[in-house]
Amino acid sequence: MTLDAELRVTRGTFSLDLDVTIAPGEVVALLGPNGAGKSTALRALAGLLPLTSGHITVAESTWDGANAFVPAEKRPIGVVFQDYLLFAHMSALENVAFGLRSRGTPKAEARAEAARWLDRVGLSGYEQTRPRSLSGGQAQRVALARALATGPSLLLLDEPLAALDASTRLQVRSELGRHLADFGGHTLLVTHDPLDAMVLADRLVILEGGRAVQSGPPAEVARRPRTDYVANLVGLNFYRGRASGTQVGLDGGGGLTIAEPVDGPVHVVFPPNAVSLHAARPEGSPRNVWPVTVAAVEQHAHTTRVRLDGPPAVLADITTATLAELRLRPGDALWAAVKATEVHVYPA
């Protein structure tokens, strides 16, 4: 019953080369920057784009392969599109019933089933409402009901929360999580938002430049990023280097001291809030201390993030108190310090 896909698509200079497997009931998030090939992968799975080579197999049936192509309308799929693409000239009920009607369910039955789905997503009473009159969150839920109403074996979600404002997003995300948990088929979630991926997915696949650069459970990916992009997503300082005992020589220049000795190529991470900044070189316990210059200062909700040139370059989160004390301006020379115990090292 597992979905097994080797997605190979070449379009002009871009090529996608991605292997995906999704177990029944599993939610896999495809996470990557714009242009990484997420949409191409989704379109290939949906049957909107034929593979150049490779295959898509679900259970025993081949959807796309060397000599078989099942077009979108013949695949048991449901898709929630980024801006939902609800049919403006149909009511919410007709939108949800559309898939059932297209697949041959009699009208009355389709409408009854659609009404049940609207009820499940908390929209009973909105049957006759046109998409134009729905709020963003309501439209998203209609889109989800429409995608699920046909009982698909593969659910594809394309940035399902991207069109929502921050306050709605939180609630819709948790509702979506509940529906996904109830859904017994395969789910692929395409997103560029790490939070959506972390909260909703059982497994992440990080896509960069058409290739999977990392995959694994969200906690694992968050703890041990393997590329700058992932590290940036999860908010960690990330370096590649070569370890020799408790010393790591970083590829980009500079070095760090670590607590546990290892040898060979490694990735090194530590969170920005593990970095402390000082006007003068600090004395005391064994730790990493190096001179830096301020490149930029960004104000976030409760902290201030300082971007510093090294080597190594580093991000530091400091408190407002520290900010007031140091009176930071770009170009200022400072000292950065990180405890060796805060530095996490794992094999490259």
Added chain:
Amino acid sequence: MTRNRVRGRLPVVLVLPAVAGLAFLLVPLAGLLVKTPWTSLPTLLSAEVGEALRLSLICASLATVLCLVLGIPLAWLLARSGLPGRGFLRALVTVPLVLPPVVGGVALLLVLGRRGLIGEHLDAWFGISLPFTTAGVVVAEAFVAMPFLVISVEGALRAADPRYEEAAATLGASKWVTFRRVTLPSVLPGVVAGAVLCWARALGEFGATITFAGNFPGETTTMPLAVYLALETDPDAAIVLSVVLLLVSVGVLAGLRDRWISGPT
């Protein structure tokens, strides 16, 4: 307040030509109305005029239906298929617009006439002859009016977001169901606008009709033909007949507008 201020700022550069344009369109009509010998109207409204008017309305409506049946799929082909040479095809579709209608009529005779390329066989095999028949009027009017529909619908299709069709496909809708239930409703305003233009053009059609279908009362004499022939002997009658045609068509279009084009203004 704000609205008034905005209105006050309408640039003269636009307003002056707009007013001039409106006058340019309306003054000749006003001239027609002023010159109309209304008193002679009752005597002119003979059975023949009624017949011509009825024939005009029926033929223009049938021609519009024919244009819808053939023109919408053609517009879809031009807008959505990856057909090579679409630009050239699009240009060809507009040929009836630039072709003098009389020449269009001759072209129709050459193809569908009794000795025409296709007409010859229609006549020999099925005994169908289009010239000098009401069906011929419909064909001539449709030939001239079709580009209006095709251009209008194609524009609407090209402006419509094709991703809705993809969404329908992922919901299991076949290409035909998608077209019928998703694409067509989304371009309905364009279809209605095109059909209205098409109908209006067909109603006023003269050159292609008289050349291809001829002129015989009750069969092929539509209002424009009646007007033209009236002009030969009685210009006053011609003016009255034109005004009758004008009023009827404006009435029909206004009625349609209320019923179908009731969008936000």
Added chain:
Amino acid sequence: MPNLRITSRIAATGLAAALALAGCGQQTGSTPAPGSGAPEVTGNVTVFAAASLTETFTQLGEDFEAANPGTKVRFNFGGSSALAQQLNQGAPADVFASAAPANMKQVTDTRTVTDAPRTFAKNRLAIAVPKGNPGRIAGLADFADAGKKIALCAEQVPCGAASKKVFELAKITPQPDTLEQDVKAVLTKVSLGEVDGALVYRTDVKATGDKVEGIEFAESAQAVNDYPIAPLAKAPNAAVAKAFVDFVLSGEGRAVLGAAGFDGP
């Protein structure tokens, strides 16, 4: 051939508009002193002539220009009634040559002519059939056969009026399939083989070439059509106007008209 003919008619219509515009400019620009007494025949002359005179008058115009260096004849060919209407609306013209006395009368009723209209040619009807006479039309009696496709001119135009007279004289009730707006339209249908037979002017049969055959019939002599010509009052160039009228009436003019199938006055 028919295409060419129709195109030339359209060109003529366009020309009429152009002439009307050009004429306006000319009138204000270089109005020659009327009645200055100088019989110098130079300058431009604008002739409004019936469509059936297109070939002969074009020829006569060239001959006239050759005989009178420094003159230029410009034509506006069209249906006699349409021309009459243009003239009555003040179109600037020096000479009017009509295919029917009735249309000439419309003009003389409204505008004064410098000389009384004079008949310069007569035309009679002939049966026109497609080359080879596929419909086997033998004479006027076949026009009553509903099984044959017949085209006539509409009664409102001169050739239609003449046809009506002929049928009344022959005591035949024709069964036409179409009543065309002018002779050229009838001939288009004949030359394309759309109709089996039609009544047109003898000159038109001659001018159409070998795609149309003419059949003479006895009754035609009793429905002869007079072609009157007159120089117009307030003609921009009265002297040349008169000279051109005289030229048409001269032996030279008659020879050209006779060659085209017109009878002498």
